[in-house]
Amino acid sequence: MTAQTGLVNLLGLTQPQLEQFFESIGEKRFRAGQVMKWIHHFGVDDFDSMTNLGKALREKLRACAEIRGPEIVSQDISSDGTRKWVVRVASGSCVETVYIPANGRGTLCVSSQAGCALDCSFCSTGKQGFNSDLTAAEIIGQVWIANKSFGTVPAKIDRAITNVVMMGMGEPLLNFDNVVAAMSIMMDDLGYGISKRKVTLSTSGVAPMIDKLGEVTDVALALSLHAPNDELRNQLVPINKKYPLDVVLAACRRYIDKLGEKRYLTVEYTLLQGVNDQPEHAEQMIALLADMPCKINLIPFNPFPHSGYERPSNNAIRRFQDLLQQAGYNVTVRTTRGDDIDAACGQLVGQVQDRTRRSERYIAVRQLNAEG
Ligand code: SAH
Ligand code: SF4
Numbered sequence: 001m002t003a004q005t006g007l008v009n010l011l012g013l014t015q016p017q018l019e020q021f022f023e024s025i026g027e028k029r030f031r032a033g034q035v036m037k038w039i040h041h042f043g044v045d046d047f048d049s050m051t052n053l054g055k056a057l058r059e060k061l062r063a064c065a066e067i068r069g070p071e072i073v074s075q076d077i078s079s080d081g082t083r084k085w086v087v088r089v090a091s092g093s094c095v096e097t098v099y100i101p102a103n104g105r106g107t108l109c110v111s112s113q114a115g116c117a118l119d120c121s122f123c124s125t126g127k128q129g130f131n132s133d134l135t136a137a138e139i140i141g142q143v144w145i146a147n148k149s150f151g152t153v154p155a156k157i158d159r160a161i162t163n164v165v166m167m168g169m170g171e172p173l174l175n176f177d178n179v180v181a182a183m184s185i186m187m188d189d190l191g192y193g194i195s196k197r198k199v200t201l202s203t204s205g206v207a208p209m210i211d212k213l214g215e216v217t218d219v220a221l222a223l224s225l226h227a228p229n230d231e232l233r234n235q236l237v238p239i240n241k242k243y244p245l246d247v248v249l250a251a252c253r254r255y256i257d258k259l260g261e262k263r264y265l266t267v268e269y270t271l272l273q274g275v276n277d278q279p280e281h282a283e284q285m286i287a288l289l290a291d292m293p294c295k296i297n298l299i300p301f302n303p304f305p306h307s308g309y310e311r312p313s314n315n316a317i318r319r320f321q322d323l324l325q326q327a328g329y330n331v332t333v334r335t336t337r338g339d340d341i342d343a344a345c346g347q348l349v350g351q352v353q354d355r356t357r358r359s360e361r362y363i364a365v366r367q368l369n370a371e372g
Contacts, residue, residue: 007066012137014184036190043148069141091132095169097142107163110142113170120237124304125169133175139182163198173209207243210251214258222266228284264293272301273310282323295330
């Protein structure tokens with residue numbers, strides 16, 4: 001139920017939840033399929049447009065339900081085709097969604113939380129602290145808004161969005177139920193019909209939740225590795241202190257094994273100049289991932305003010321990639337897209353009201369350092 005209106009927001013309901021809703025108002029379950037198509041295939045947000053529902057049912061729905069996406073604050077289209085939306089969620093914070101067209105694919109990068117509590121040292125979202133979990137409607141609402149921006153309906157025919165990655169703001173495994181519900185709508189034929197191989201959840205390594213994920217879904221998994229040993233990873237990805245590399249890699253392995261043949265883990269590795277981009281790091285990574293069915297995605301660091309890190313030179317990036325490739329790994333380097341609209345990884349800032357007040361602490365510390 002939406003707090004402001006007291007109406008049930010149908011946007012974030014999975015098919016079984018919507019069937020239950022119709023039953024609860026004394027209607028047939030098959031109405032769920034009809035309404036889902038209107039919402040997700042045709043981008044409709046008013047019941048009067050749903051012409052295959054009788055007038056009485058439409059009135060009944062108007063009285064108890066709504067279809068409410070997050071409020072669009074801005075929409076930018078980059079010269080390279082990248083699109084970025086800033087949307088406001090119920091907590092008042094803003095989050096970002098980015099669409100990246102490349103090589104015949106259209107990938108939508110979706111946020112799961114306003115801010116993030118995990119405070120990875122090189123991530124601008126982390127530097128803002130945590131504000132709120134997004135509801136399932138706010139998560140799938142980002143797909144709904146992006147899909148509508150392409151104008152053509154139904155979604156299944158248009159297919160501007162072929163892939164979704166949960167790689168926007170937030171740690172998706174710390175907003176588990178809402179993320180799982182939204183991903184289920186992404187994959188449902190009555191939703192966006194995206195294949196399970198093309199919906200990817202990226203985690204910084206919340207090990208027990210990786211196992212829990214394997215119990216309820218079979219989407220693709222990406223692990224934000226960023227360091228090949230515990231000492232360095234403890235500094236860059238602080239949750240490593242709780243779930244160290246052997247624990248998190250074992251959980252990933254169980255997840256991938258459960259998915260079966262031809263499935264693999266995507267390993268994300270943000271390259272930070274002089275920190276984790278040396279040949280010794282590549283050698284350690286080669287040993288660490290020896291038994292893991294995986295593809296490696298190197299992400300050259302995207303700078304933001306006061307980060308304290310730099311992006312390595314193209315030569316250093318190539319050298320790191322070559323070392324891994326020579327050891328037999330499939331390695332891609334993520335090209336930066338949408339730079340001109342601040343849409344690149346780690347540049348997603350939104351406007352988060354920090355409940356942990358980390359950003360204030362962070363700014364205070366920076367000032368102290370600068371003064372000292
Ligand atoms: N919280 C999740 C998903 C969101 S971040 C996670 O950490 O996996 C998506 C990817 O971008 C992660 O691999 C993250 O570590 C990386 N990233 C964050 N800040 C970055 C930056 N400034 N430059 C490059 N990559 C960054
Ligand atoms: Fe959170 Fe991911 Fe950023 Fe780490 S990298 S602070 S987990 S959003």
